[in-house]
Amino acid sequence: MSAPLLQVESLTKHFPLSPGILSKNISVVRAVEDVSFSVSAGETLCIVGESGCGKSTIARLLMRLAEPTAGRVLIDGTDIAGLKRNALRAWRRRMQMVFQDPYSSLNPRLNAGQIITEPVENFERLSHKQRKALAAELLRKVGMLPQVMDRFPSELSGGQRQRLGIARALALQPSLIIADEAVSALDVSVQAQILNLLMDLQQEMGIAYLFISHDLGVVEHIAHRVAVMYLGRIVELASSEALFAEAVHPYTEALIAAAPLPDPTRVRASVTLEGEVPSPVKPPSGCAFHPRCPLALERCRVEVPPLVPMGDGRVVACHVRAPARVLGSAPGNANPSLTAGMPGSLHPIANVQNTTNICTQHRAD
Ligand SMILES: Nc1ncnc2c1ncn2[C@@H]1O[C@H](COP(=O)(O)OP(=O)(O)OP(=O)(O)O)[C@@H](O)[C@H]1O
Ligand code: SF4
Numbered sequence: 001m002s003a004p005l006l007q008v009e010s011l012t013k014h015f016p017l018s019p020g021i022l023s024k025n026i027s028v029v030r031a032v033e034d035v036s037f038s039v040s041a042g043e044t045l046c047i048v049g050e051s052g053c054g055k056s057t058i059a060r061l062l063m064r065l066a067e068p069t070a071g072r073v074l075i076d077g078t079d080i081a082g083l084k085r086n087a088l089r090a091w092r093r094r095m096q097m098v099f100q101d102p103y104s105s106l107n108p109r110l111n112a113g114q115i116i117t118e119p120v121e122n123f124e125r126l127s128h129k130q131r132k133a134l135a136a137e138l139l140r141k142v143g144m145l146p147q148v149m150d151r152f153p154s155e156l157s158g159g160q161r162q163r164l165g166i167a168r169a170l171a172l173q174p175s176l177i178i179a180d181e182a183v184s185a186l187d188v189s190v191q192a193q194i195l196n197l198l199m200d201l202q203q204e205m206g207i208a209y210l211f212i213s214h215d216l217g218v219v220e221h222i223a224h225r226v227a228v229m230y231l232g233r234i235v236e237l238a239s240s241e242a243l244f245a246e247a248v249h250p251y252t253e254a255l256i257a258a259a260p261l262p263d264p265t266r267v268r269a270s271v272t273l274e275g276e277v278p279s280p281v282k283p284p285s286g287c288a289f290h291p292r293c294p295l296a297l298e299r300c301r302v303e304v305p306p307l308v309p310m311g312d313g314r315v316v317a318c319h320v321r322a323p324a325r326v327l328g329s330a331p332g333n334a335n336p337s338l339t340a341g342m343p344g345s346l347h348p349i350a351n352v353q354n355t356t357n358i359c360t361q362h363r364a365d
């Protein structure tokens, strides 16, 4: 079997914090903790989770904008940490990024044509004619007219700027685009246009996406698979279809319950996500979700739950919903503990006063 396009193995990033004047101890922000996943060619893997759970840090580590504390990132089976100059340049062509705020990521002094052809000109010289032809082609790909190439970012709408950001990412014909909250700043109708554009481009060019979003409606629309993160760790990873049909991890369940339903005929569990996200400087012991989890047991305070395969490509880290004994069970077997957690059947230790709707919290951003 060929290696996946992108393989992330036990990726960890701790940011040291400067100690106070009187303190000798250096604390660290545990932004990403032992994260593993893969992305295949032409696939969309979405990463979701509350603010501060480490999504953008993963993107930065993949782009080598930050160095990992531990773990590896492999492209087509090659560890990017070991790449020398030429190999590094070749790899950079293959991975491109689209940012949340197209305005601040576009050079205001360059016109649209210059912006989208700049990545190619970092690698090869283009004649005036070649540059114009490339700009027109890229603009066409993202649904814009060639005349737009003479306009500056300030003369474009939010949706047009994001199309420009996508055109720039496409210029080097990447295998993988990392989109960090790429549609979060856009109106709902423009969001839908950009998502459809990304999916059309995937069909046409076979691009893979690592799509970071806090919006589960967007994620359900675009994802093939979804990784749910909590305080730096993946707590559940499953196909989009399976995840939205039935969440297994209590955190995923609460996230989905808190998101607005696009289809009013659909019914889902009413699970409330209680409490604030703890600090990644001093995460809770054991399962970091335990102070907010309605199913938490004493064991959850002390043991970090491992990610356990559930037999359908899904992995879940939860002592109650995915106990480690499931390991080795035949694919497709239902997890007998899936129904665990009914009121009274466990000994909940959660004791939280305030209730936070994570989606409301994000949408106010
Ligand atoms: N350079 C840094 N130095 C110290 N801490 C950092 C640094 N970059 C990120 N962090 C911290 O790491 C944690 C994860 O941050 P990150 O930006 O990856 O979260 P996120 O999931 O992308 O959040 P959001 O949804 O708000 O964008 C946060 O607690 C953040 O404050
Ligand atoms: S039941 Fe325990 S392990 Fe599972 S999510 Fe809740 S606190 Fe974590």
Ligand SMILES: [Mg+2]
Pocket (backbone or CB within 6 Å): 055, 056, 057, 180
């Ligand atoms: Mg972020």
